[in-house]
Amino acid sequence: xxxxxHTLIEKYLDGALPPGERAAVEAQLATxxxxxxxLRLHExxxxxxTVQALLDHRERMQRRGKQMLFWKKLxxxxxxxxEAVFMEKRDNNPGRLRWGLIxxxxxxxxxxxxxxxxxxxxFPESNQSSSPMVIAQEQAAEAYDTYFxxxxxxxxxxxxxTDTLFQNAQNQYSAGNCTAALExxxxxxSDETFERRPMALLLKGTCQLDQGNAENALETLQQVxxxxxxxxxxxxxxxALVYLKLERTDEASKLLRAIAADxxxxxxxxxxxxxxxxx
Amino acid sequence: MTDDQLIQMLRQGGLPRExxxxxxxxxxxxxxxxxxxxxxxxxxxxxxxxxxxxxxxxDWKVRQGDDIEDLGKMIYTLTxxxxxxxxxxxxTKTNTEPLxxxxxxSALPEWFLDALQNLDADHVLSRLMQHENExxxxxxxxxxxxxxxxxxxxxxxxxxSLLANKLDGYDYEELTQLHGFKTExxxxxxxxxxxxxxxxxxxxxxxxxxxxCQDLCTWLNRKNxx
Numbered sequence: 001x002x003x004x005x006h007t008l009i010e011k012y013l014d015g016a017l018p019p020g021e022r023a024a025v026e027a028q029l030a031t032x033x034x035x036x037x038x039l040r041l042h043e044x045x046x047x048x049x050t051v052q053a054l055l056d057h058r059e060r061m062q063r064r065g066k067q068m069l070f071w072k073k074l075x076x077x078x079x080x081x082x083e084a085v086f087m088e089k090r091d092n093n094p095g096r097l098r099w100g101l102i103x104x105x106x107x108x109x110x111x112x113x114x115x116x117x118x119x120x121x122x123f124p125e126s127n128q129s130s131s132p133m134v135i136a137q138e139q140a141a142e143a144y145d146t147y148f149x150x151x152x153x154x155x156x157x158x159x160x161x162t163d164t165l166f167q168n169a170q171n172q173y174s175a176g177n178c179t180a181a182l183e184x185x186x187x188x189x190s191d192e193t194f195e196r197r198p199m200a201l202l203l204k205g206t207c208q209l210d211q212g213n214a215e216n217a218l219e220t221l222q223q224v225x226x227x228x229x230x231x232x233x234x235x236x237x238x239x240a241l242v243y244l245k246l247e248r249t250d251e252a253s254k255l256l257r258a259i260a261a262d263x264x265x266x267x268x269x270x271x272x273x274x275x276x277x278x279x
Numbered sequence: 280m281t282d283d284q285l286i287q288m289l290r291q292g293g294l295p296r297e298x299x300x301x302x303x304x305x306x307x308x309x310x311x312x313x314x315x316x317x318x319x320x321x322x323x324x325x326x327x328x329x330x331x332x333x334x335x336x337x338d339w340k341v342r343q344g345d346d347i348e349d350l351g352k353m354i355y356t357l358t359x360x361x362x363x364x365x366x367x368x369x370x371t372k373t374n375t376e377p378l379x380x381x382x383x384x385s386a387l388p389e390w391f392l393d394a395l396q397n398l399d400a401d402h403v404l405s406r407l408m409q410h411e412n413e414x415x416x417x418x419x420x421x422x423x424x425x426x427x428x429x430x431x432x433x434x435x436x437x438x439x440s441l442l443a444n445k446l447d448g449y450d451y452e453e454l455t456q457l458h459g460f461k462t463e464x465x466x467x468x469x470x471x472x473x474x475x476x477x478x479x480x481x482x483x484x485x486x487x488x489x490x491x492c493q494d495l496c497t498w499l500n501r502k503n504x505x
Contacts, residue, residue, distance in 0.1 A: 006471075006474075006475075036501075037499060037500065040403075040498065040499045040501075041478045041481060041482065041499060042474075042478065043403040044403060044427075044478075044481055044495060044499060045474055045477040045478045045481060046403070046446075047402070047403045047404045047427065048427045048430055048431055048477055048481070049442045049443060049445075049446045049474075049477070050395075050404070050446060051395065051404075051424070051427050051428070051431065052431050052439050052440075052442060052443045052446075053442075053443035053444075053446045053447050054335070054339060054391065054394070054395075055443075056439075056440055056443045056444075056447075057335050057338060057339075057443075057447070058331065058332065058335040058391075061300065061304065061331040061332075061334050061335050062327075062328060062331040064301070064304060064331075065304065065308075065327045065328075065330060065331040066324075066327065068304070068305075068308060069311070069323060069324070069327045072308065072311075072312075073323050076312050076316075076323075
């Protein structure tokens with residue numbers, strides 16, 4: 001239960017008493033020391049609560065401030081680190097931005113982003129090699145039939161070869177007479193001093209392949225030396241076709257990918273198309 | 280929110296005051312880095328303390344009816360001052376612990392005493408802390424604060440915070456929710472009991488002749504009215 005005297009004092013201190021009652025309390029206070037002491041006690045207690053409220057408020061603000069500071073501090077420290085790198089410090093002046101560094105890093109970042117989006121912009125061949133193109137086992141025969149054809153010697157036949165026997169072999173090859181051509185080429189290749197050995201090997205290999213003798217064709221084509229440049233590239237192409245004929249599709253795919261990735265290879269486009277057959 | 284709205288909310292007390300304080304804390308939090316850390320070379324924690332004290336002081340000033348034209352400028356000024364206090368404290372020893380009271384007044388910042396001193400002239404603390412001699416005035420301030428803190432310390436923390444919330448302008452409905460009372464009547468009763476025990480505690484301290492309460496008790500037991 002509340003003490004009526006306490007209620008009266010509280011109302012008096014709050015200024016909540018009507019003027020008449022207030023005057024009556026003041027008159028009583030002037031003559032009643034006990035009531036006056038009680039009033040002062042109420043005032044002192046209120047003062048104590050004021051102090052407590054201020055202390056509580058300060059504690060609340062600091063607690064909340066600490067919580068906010070936890071993440072903000074991290075963010076600010078990162079900003080400080082960036083500023084240390086990108087701002088040129090000057091005494092008593094706001095720092096100046098290092099535009100050269102910012103420009104350089106921006107370009108590098110832009111290049112990196114472009115590379116991540118489209119690596120082909122920087123390395124065109126990687127675009128082809130990156131696609132997982134393989135020839136499926138069941139497509140090997142179809143691919144071989146579509147892409148195999150003997151060498152077209154019409155251009156090379158324009159000028160008559162000084163070696164009559166080799167000229168004969170080429171004529172037989174062009175006429176599709178691989179049996180005769182193989183016999184002639186065999187004679188030529190048995191001569192250690194024969195100068196056009198890479199071309200002869202290529203003709204022999206493709207004829208063997210044409211006749212369905214893939215194993216021998218592989219052995220012959222592998223003898224075409226890398227030093228023979230363009231002929232070696234032809235040989236690689238036919239080796240890939242040999243693999244298809246033998247249904248060794250993993251090796252065929254691997255070799256075709258290598259050919260397709262080399263933009264300077266004379267069969268690069270064909271290899272790309274062949275690999276794209278299954279897509 | 281405009282300054283006028285914020286001042287109104289701060290004066291209103293209770294939840295609107297909490298919202299206004301939160302808003303100001305978020306809006307001016309950057310001062311910790313810009314002013315405290317960069318200009319005054321304080322650590323982040325020191326700057327945060329200075330900023331929190333500045334907001335507490337601003338809240339106090341507004342509630343005491345001070346006329347504040349620009350809250351932002353005032354927060355900047357107060358944060359700067361509290362920062363300077365922190366720098367001073369590093370180099371000088373303050374004379375704020377001459378008392379033998381168990382509740383130390385050394386944890387109180389200087390501005391705290393000034394804020395209480397500058398309550399309106401009729402306020403009991405303002406009257407009690409007055410003295411012509413500056414040194415004696417400071418000693419008296421510390422004794423009175425020591426006595427008040429000692430009395431508060433004898434009350435359970437929950438009860439202290441209930442009384443403070445009531446003074447901060449929370450109504451009984453809000454106090455019921457905030458402190459988990461069953462009804463508003465219970466909240467009312469608890470506040471009333473809290474004030475009674477605080478008065479009893481002050482009375483007991485005077486009866487026991489607590490040295491730190493000498494000034495307060497002399498004033499309480501005066502024969503005349505005020």
